[in-house]
Amino acid sequence: MSQLGHLEAGSRYDLRVGLSPDAPDEEDLRDDEGVFGYAHSYETSSRYDGPGVRVVLFLSGCLLRCTYCHNPDTWHLKDGTRVSVQQVLDRLKSFAPALRSLDGGLTISGGEAMVQMEFTRRIFAGAKDMGLHTAIETSGFLGDKVDDRFLSVLDLVLLDIKSSDPATYKKVTGRELAPTLRFAERLAKIGKPAWVRFTLVPGQTDDPANVEGIARFVAPMKNVQWVEVQPFHQMGAFKWKAMNLEYKLVDTPAASPELTKRVIDQFRAAGCNAR
Ligand code: SF4
Numbered sequence: 468m469s470q471l472g473h474l475e476a477g478s479r480y481d482l483r484v485g486l487s488p489d490a491p492d493e494e495d496l497r498d499d500e501g502v503f504g505y506a507h508s509y510e511t512s513s514r515y516d517g518p519g520v521r522v523v524l525f526l527s528g529c530l531l532r533c534t535y536c537h538n539p540d541t542w543h544l545k546d547g548t549r550v551s552v553q554q555v556l557d558r559l560k561s562f563a564p565a566l567r568s569l570d571g572g573l574t575i576s577g578g579e580a581m582v583q584m585e586f587t588r589r590i591f592a593g594a595k596d597m598g599l600h601t602a603i604e605t606s607g608f609l610g611d612k613v614d615d616r617f618l619s620v621l622d623l624v625l626l627d628i629k630s631s632d633p634a635t636y637k638k639v640t641g642r643e644l645a646p647t648l649r650f651a652e653r654l655a656k657i658g659k660p661a662w663v664r665f666t667l668v669p670g671q672t673d674d675p676a677n678v679e680g681i682a683r684f685v686a687p688m689k690n691v692q693w694v695e696v697q698p699f700h701q702m703g704a705f706k707w708k709a710m711n712l713e714y715k716l717v718d719t720p721a722a723s724p725e726l727t728k729r730v731i732d733q734f735r736a737a738g739c740n741a742r
Contacts, residue, residue, distance in 0.1 A: 472548035474558055477508040479525055482706050483540050483547070490544035493528040493582050501585025505547030506555070507540065507578065511562060517602035517623055519571030522562050524555065524590070526575060528582035531606055532641040533629065534715050535668050537703025541578035552586065556593040563597040572600030574625070581609040584617060591620035608642055610650025624654055624661045630672055631680025639671055648684070655688040663691050667722045667730050668699040678730050682737035694734045694741040698722035
């Protein structure tokens with residue numbers, strides 16, 4: 468097993484690979500104790516990943532393979548740094564007073580944080596002990612595995628719904644849509660605050676019927692405070708090249724302001740609080 472590494476401050480756009488070569492495959496991880504986990508990096512002052520100013524921790528491991536993924540270097544645990552919950556919390560502690568005074572908190576993103584479910588839960592529990600607001604960004608694909616104990620340490624779920632059409636979802640992510648919708652319905656049922664995020668990719672997810680499907684699904688959910696439309700960009704393209712992965716969106720343009728407005732308006736017309 469790898470030695471513990473150094474948890475690096477940086478950016479989601481830093482390329483990090485091969486840092487824990489003897490880590491298990493994502494599918495094989497047994498994270499029952501969750502004292503140790505694998506992380507890509509953290510950012511210290513995001514204003515986009517939940518309310519206020521936030522520390523965002525990017526964990527390694529994801530079971531989806533989104534065609535537009537900006538961070539393919541978070542797919543595998545072996546590309547991350549092995550760290551302990553205590554290391555993460557020690558680092559977080561130094562930011563806690565500022566985060567509290569700026570109405571922010573901790574967001575755990577990825578990759579997919581739920582791949583390391585217990586590791587994530589322990590970090591959130593520690594963050595709550597510091598009086599911090601907690602948010603997870605997730606595809607919801609592993610939502611069926613979430614228990615009440617996990618939900619109890621979450622103040623907000625940033626749920627990525629990448630498509631409303633199962634065939635499109637499969638084409639764009641390589642996985643099934645149904646678990647994400649089930650998780651969304653469960654969050655709505657218990658009234659867990661959520662922001663739904665939709666990545667707008669020209670030619671892949673921008674079909675009006677696709678957008679309409681998500682809008683109609685989300686509009687009645689009173690727990691959904693925001694629908695956030697995230698325009699596709701090419702800032703992660705260099706990672707695919709550096710990792711020798713086949714990137715199919717080389718010629719896909721960034722989502723234009725006009726297209727983005729059309730989609731936001733579509734969500735609003737359905738009754739969603741969209742931006
Ligand atoms: S869920 Fe996120 S990290 Fe995983 S492949 Fe999709 S965009 Fe990338």
